[in-house]
Amino acid sequence: MAWLWNSWEEYVNAVHPAVLESPGLWRLSHQDTSFTSQCNLSDAARRFEDAAQSLRQSGFRINNHKRATRDSSTLQTAERIVLEAIYSGEALLLYNKLLALSDASYGFLHQNHLLKHWDRYKKSDRIFIEVEQFLSDIGKLLKGYQELVAVDRRFLVDNLDLPPLLEADLLPARNLFSCGFDEAGVFMAGRGLEGVLRKIAAQRKIVLEIKGKPSPASEGDFRDLIEVMFHIRWKTKERH
Secondary structure (H helix, E strand, O other): OOEOOOOHHHHHHHHOOOOOOOOHHHHHHHHOOHHHHHHHHHHHHHHHHHHHHHHHHOOOOOOOOOOOOOOHHHHHHHHHHHHHHHHHHHHHHHHEHHHHOOHHHHHHHHHOOHHHHHHHHOOOOHHHHHHHHHHHHHHHHHHHHHHHHHHHHHOOOOOOOOOHHHHOOHHHHHHHHHOOOHHHHHHHHHHHHHHHHHHHHHHOOOEEEEOOEEEEHHHOOHHHHHHHHHHHHHHHHHHO
């Protein structure tokens, strides 16, 4: 589900990266294969989640009923973890434009410049509050990412009760859409639709008459099959 930015400038204007400031990774994202981009996207998400876990292990919590760490000795380690989190989060958004433009990224995009203010915040307890907020924002961004993964998994085939043979063309269509190959995805989805319509027409013994000669609609031209199925649906709606 890698959705790439059209230009480095487009990414910068949306994300305002604090760590990923050079276009090198963006260039690679357009040179690499889709498989590599998918691997890089998954790797960024994993490292982002690992950073959140490391912050929790350092004593930072998102819990209004329990005071989190205020131990200054943890700040040096926390600073390193925050740097890794910002880098991996910005890489995650570089490989997924949809996620960057979603509400899930709002908090992270307001906290990814945390290191710029680190020394000033460190003079008081505000540094702990900001890190805890950052940890919360990581969680929201990861949740948004996981929701997009779930949507991709359900797209086209969710709640369908089709025989494996008919579902076979819809699964590649789903996979193509999930990688941003919309044109190829539309082609495969159309092929899947054709298979479903022909199966219905054959089971219902629907007949198509061309120049006074009846023939099975399931064996006709796809365009004619769509037309006849549309009219059958329309008549059914009018009857009820």
